[in-house]
Amino acid sequence: MLFQCIRRVTDPVESREMIEDESTGSSLWMWQNQRIQRLTVTPSPIHKVSKVGTYRNLSVHEPSDWILFETSPNFESILTATVKSGYERAVVVRDKGLEDGVERVIFGRNLTDFQVKMTFFDALWWAMGTEKTFQLDRFVQVDIDDVFVGAQGTRIVEEDVRILIQSQKSFGKYVENFRFMLGFSGSYFRNGDDSEDRGDEFLVEKAPEFVWFPHMWRHNHAHEHNFTYLEAIMTQNRIFAKNMNLPVDYPYAIAPQHDGVFPVHEQMFDAWKKVWNVSVTATEEYPHFKPPTARKGFIHSEIHVLPRQTCGLYTHTQRFDEYPDGFDKVIQSIQGGDLFFTILFNPISIFMTHQQNYAHDRLALYTFENLFRFLKCWTTIRLKWQDPVSSAKLYFQKFPEERIPLWTNPCTDPRHRAILPPSFNCTRKTLPDLLILGPQKTGSTALGSFLTLHPNVTQNTPVPGSFEEVQFFGGKNYLRGVEWYMSNFPNTSTVIFEKSATYFDNPSAAKQAATLIPHAKLIVILQNPSQRAYSWFQHLLAHKDPTAVSSGSLLSILENSTTSSELKVKQRCLSGGKYVHHLDKWLEHFSLQHIHFVDADELKREPAKVLFTISKWLDLPDFEFDAHIRFSESKGFSCRLIEGKTKCLGESKGRKYEPMTDELKRKLDETFQLDNSALFKFLRKNRLQIPEWLEEAVRVTA
Template identity: 40%
Template sequence: MLTSLSFYTHSNFLLLTHMHMYKVEVAGKSLPVLTNLDKGRYGVLIFENLNKYLQMDKWNRELLDKYCREYSVGIVGFTPPAEESLVGAQLKGFPLFVHTNLRLKDAQLNAASPILRLTRAGETAWGPLPGYDWTIFQANHSTYEPLAWAHRDNLDYSHNRSPLATVMQDHGRYDGIQRVFFGGGLKFWLHKLLLLDSLSYLSHGQLSLSLNRMILVDVDDIFVGEKGTRLKKDDVLALLATQQRIQALVPGFRFNLGFSGKYFHHGTSEENLGDDMILENVDRFVWPSAQLHVYTRTHTCALGDRSALHVYIYIEIHKRAFLLPPRRFTWFSHMWNHQQPHLYENVTHLQMDMMLNKQFAKEHGIPTTSGYSVSPHHSGVYPVHEGLYEAWKRVWNIKVTSTEEYPHLRPARLRRGFVHRGIMVLPRQTCGLFTHTIFIERYPGGRDKLDESIQGGELFQTIVYNPINIFMTHMSNYGNDRLALYTFESVIKFIQCWTNLRLSSAPPLQLGERYFQMYSEETDPVWGNPCDDQRHQKIWSKNKTCDQLPRFLVIGPQKTGTTALYTFLSLHPAISSNLPSPDTFEEIQFFNGKNYYKGLDWYMSFFPVTKNESLRYLFEKSATYFDGELVPRRAHALLPKAKLITILLSPARRAYSWYQHTKVHGDVIAKNYSFHSVITATDTAPKALRDLRNRCLNPGKYAQHLERWLSYYPAQQLHIIDGEQLRQNPVETLHELQRFLKITPTFNYSTHLRYDPKKGFFCQVTNEDRTKCLGKSKGRQYPPMEDRSYKFLQRYYLSHNTALVKLLKRLGSRTIPQWLKEDLTDTVMT
């Protein structure tokens, strides 16, 4: 897939926000690999310090430029701040000259530029540009064309008003390479748009984003609020009038009202009339005996006059009545009493309160079939309160919800969606308005701060960067100074002034389906640790504790002695394992299979709370974790501080042991095919045979799997046990493990383990001074492996074993396991 390559880290924010595939490289003596077979790996190269490109050594520069010409790859370069002010300095190797360290104002775009796609020209971004270190370009060749201009911001500079090029396009007529040079960084909001357009243009459309944006504005708590802050009739009329104006700009737009029926008519008499008017317009609005005169401020891209913000609409009553076309709100349910769902431990009580809200809706004609709901303060959505999802399904048949908490509130650009119990959870966005921001004079940072968010700032960029936007607002934002009405109408008009985005709206269910069509990879949740986020702890049941989560994991691989280690660890008075599973016995197998979708509550149920919980060392053993591709990421998200224990044996002997294990358990393929036939099966073999081959061979690629774990966990949290040492000297092995886990006091295993000559391995010593060994399935004696199979496996694992030696040395291992030395020595001799 075509990607962008960023040298250094300044543009990563934008690339990550738009989910572009990209790779970051620190520009150094050598170039990254640029090709894969006969194809180029990158569609655009971004130099966040243009000097790194200009000052490359000749060899690398020629290689890079040759790559760009052969594969039609473009370059984006950002000029860095200059220590000295330059006037007319020539860029090395180009007929292009720069002036540096300038203060600029009043930016404009070149409407004729072929680069512009998302960005729309025609307006002027009035006022000073951020920073005092701008670079402007002057060209001496026809290959260059300005993409953006600005003017000097200097009171003494009045004799020359000609525009200065701040972004310059190189059409490639000079040396066959297309480029875009930026004379400033991404602090200026227009540059962020121009970078997106540059990526699209230079990649020949392959790094283009859709121009469609969908918007839904939720109005939470439409009946919830203190007296004096709630909606009055004029506020409702303003809400309807604004909705109609926005509908002319955003097809399908409706304000989406969330209700808690218990608080209906809990305001002043005037506010209660506002409640009545809201319900009168559940389906359609019929104006009373009134003549409507609407007075709004003239909206331009700069928002025009900012006086009298709160005087947003004025209704003059006349005797003559008339009707306006129907305009409907959409509705969704909160909780009846606005209580947070995670506070309910009894799902029946939760359902009863939901039924009260549903009954209220039916009595007042509010639709109950939207399939959408939002819980108060996003409680129970994430971290998941299973009772909420169960009650939602039973009472409301909820199919979609939204939250700002997954995986965390901040940074907002990393919010994602997931699906749980058949309910789509969409990321929810904030717009800078909260329950307490109801008067402009009290807005944090004042009116200028709100307008900054609208005019290219956070709110504007949120809509630009996210194809689907669900915004959270509150009832109080639509009364008082009506800041929400001002904010959304203004930002929509600003978007239309400066972009070519196509805005539309749709019901939540359609938004959910569309979102997961676009981001199908987000369907699977990644459960995080609620105790790592203070906000999550506040909306998590007090009856749950992170002390129920394991402190270390025995991750496998299979057939290396993990069950023996599990048994030995369970003898320790300070160590406790999970409860057994009815399906998978001592292994929960949570992180690597379907059990993961059962959620965190299901997982924690295997670790019951007891007294002195903090003194116990909980652990879980699932040998299938070792080679699971998704397991390290999932485990780290939930257990980032957990220690990891793995046991390694000769991969050849491990593969043979797995084959014999499946054969004893009646596997049809193992019974019908010899071990040699299994491990040498080609990719054209039947699928069942290939599956068995892979389960025999793949776990033995130890270095490959350990590197995956180490990409999430630091090496200090990984302990590697030599499987042969565990078998021959478990007491010393367990003593070293206790030191690694920092368990005190140390448990003396020498009095609790004894070698059993009949079994051929160490077993537990009972109170009656007898040995209690593992079951018949453990320690079986199998026929010796065929010599040809052993030699095949030694050759097969040669590169993997070599990589393991390097990894062990990198991790500081003083000794290399004897089995590893033998496998490598025998291979070399062969």
């Protein structure tokens, strides 16, 4: 589908305009400021979701601002408007491509009209999609939360249960295998007046008619409790379900108010798995409550979290005349509004309702019956119900990129902040202001150690198994969650930083870092990539990497790699030196003003000068780094001077080895030629300092 440059030619006699394609000369007559009476979906191969032949008569109050097109052998109407005179003209046309071989879809109306919006969806499918990408099946799940919870006078009675069973059967005409799913907190059973208590009893008698899932025993807020307490109240609810013969057939649970799902309360996840063997849940809070169209899923601790949708019905919406903003808002949502497109645009929709919505005026039954009818009338989609486990499997097959969550800072979202466990303290500063990205073997450890000399700077506490590095973003530690990450940082400094040289060339690190600490500053160290690659290979040899040792040399790895282990070593040696390739990913999420570049050679020669520049960039008070850094003749590099004593990095740092051969240097320089050229152009374009080694590398290859 193409959108082309056009020019208009006015015909004063017909009060119309002609659109002319400047490249092909093809033309299309257009009428502006038209009032239409009917809108019809016209037969066309474009339509996939829109049901051909459906039409609606528009209100006489519809504004006369429609743009319509004249059809011809070259232009086929996809969505047709009928005007007052009875003539039919197109709102959306398909250029068949008979003149230039390029097919186009041209819209004369924006997407505020639901039929035009559906047609746009059809056009996208036609232009880009496949049967595998865009399927007609839509799975719908309606959860009724808190079936026993509610104040007297708001709860369901026996007649409501009978109507609920009848409606479930009726909905089966629109939704294949439809079942209501009922969530329970057993402590509130028979907690209403006499008629409501009988409603509870009758609902339990009819329990096999429905699918059941657990909440908590007393609608408890998970974030307020530890594992032991959560296990106890979940066990009470499980005993209640067993005594009442409630068929809890699937490992699905919903936390009251979605508390503990996101932000994750690890102890609730653990209790869920132990008591109920939960593997699926849903929430409206990930990544944030608003906008609802941006809700996603994730998997954490082997529990699949699906996005959950609201439908405008809450515990207080019990009667038609009590609906916020009037019940017309519900009608608009059903008839081509938010509810309609929620199902249309999502392969799986899980809706949250409450038992109060099925009492009194039974707003939920009205809402979903009319929604299902409207979908059946206007679309070709196939509505189905399936169990939550099957939905979770399907969801993450379709959206595998969502399996790993993107952690956000819960302290910046008021809704998330309100449901944090006590271990989270948002009054403390527990996230870093600065990341030293690396890459590896560029002097990042030395830079970090020098930076901690400043009294207003603190690094993360050491992490067992990874030396001084947290290695959170893009690594295994990321799955340990935000609370674990925060626990690695003190609360005492103007600037807190962490240095993980694995971040720079990790494909996931940039997005994950930007989601959690979007305002952080970044440092990238620019080392000659040939020297960096050779240094990394020497590092592998020193650690007796079997592949590096057996290969004999880096040159052999570069020229003769065939096995997966050899190719992995080659990739690890070369990847970090492809600076612009990796910078592109970081610049998708951070502005260039938040990134500071350090020349590795200058850091080695004049560390105090480099540290002074960084401290100014971080708005830190002046500090005499010269007085706290001393060059060690025996080590061959600079060390920290603390209380008159020289503190150097360990034996693994600044390791001495034979210089690389001329043949290897030529090979590496040739390998990095294009990458160095791209880095040179990037730095020059952005008026950034160009390291001497890069100037030389570009000059030699020019």
